[in-house]
Amino acid sequence: MKKWIISIVSILSICLVFSSTVSENEAQAVGPTVKIKKYKNNRYYQYAEISGAKYMDANSKMLKHTKKIYKDNAKLQVKLKKDLKSGRAMKGMEYWSKISCKKKYSSSSKVSILCVNDIYDGGAHGMQYVKSFNMYKGKVIGLKSAFKSEKSYEDGKNYAKNYMLNHPSDYPFADHQTTIAGHSFFWTAKGLKVVFDPYEVSSYAGGIQYVSVPSKYLK
Structure with a gap:
């Protein structure tokens, strides 16, 4: 009987610790x-x-x-x-x-x-x-500091440029000189998005444009 009670108490204790750990992890994830x-x-x-x-x-x-x-x-x-x-x-x-x-x-x-x-x-x-x-x-960090390394930064820049060059209907002004370097950006759940003001890669009517960079390149 005592062993049964001890077992129940042990299980409840483990559940309580697990619940506490989950709650703590969830709290850490909240911005x-x-x-x-x-x-x-x-x-x-x-x-x-x-x-x-x-x-x-x-x-x-x-x-x-x-x-x-x-x-x-x-x-x-x-x-x-x-x-x-x-x-x-x-x-x-x-x-x-x-x-x-x-x-x-x-x-x-x-x-x-x-x-x-x-x-x-x-x-x-x-x-x-x-x-x-x-x-x-x-x-507060700039775009370059969001990347894991210098190589990741260069790879990320090439990824973004190639994406824009391969989608000319979305980025009609983009060319081989186009770069994300020095641009504004924001984090996303899948990586980040780099921002281009009107006229940089599209017309004024096209408005502000964005190009995504996957998380594999980032911190």
Whole structure:
């Protein structure tokens, strides 16, 4: 009878430890909380704020980027007044430089924020420029640092270029000089996606374009 009770207690103990281990692993897999905030309570000037002390530097850089765009917009308003007075801008015309941000990926070790700066300062149409903030273990990194090694980086660049060259309908402006080097990117569940602004590999009408790089090349 005692052996039976001991066996039951042992089984329950093992189940409890297993359950605790699973819960701990699940908790580790969950990424930090990401909030999209409005600078000066203005919905046209967004920035991301990531929870956790290790993201303080990243948060500071993201806010600084939004502040710069806010100041750029103030300069555009001065330019608009001059252009309206000189007749270079039509009555009722508006200039702007805005920024919208979005969380693209979040895990225990990787976080990606993608921000789009929308600018119009006259002419036929405006322009969009993408800037991403990618964190690996809390540190902001560039595209090259997302790869496992120098060889992986070169292989990844070749993979992306070949993919674009083999899909000319999606990337009509891509050629043998096209490279992902220095571009914005964001993490995905299967690797990462590199971002190309309008006109870089497609027309303005084609908008912002993306090319994927598989996880086998990455950290």
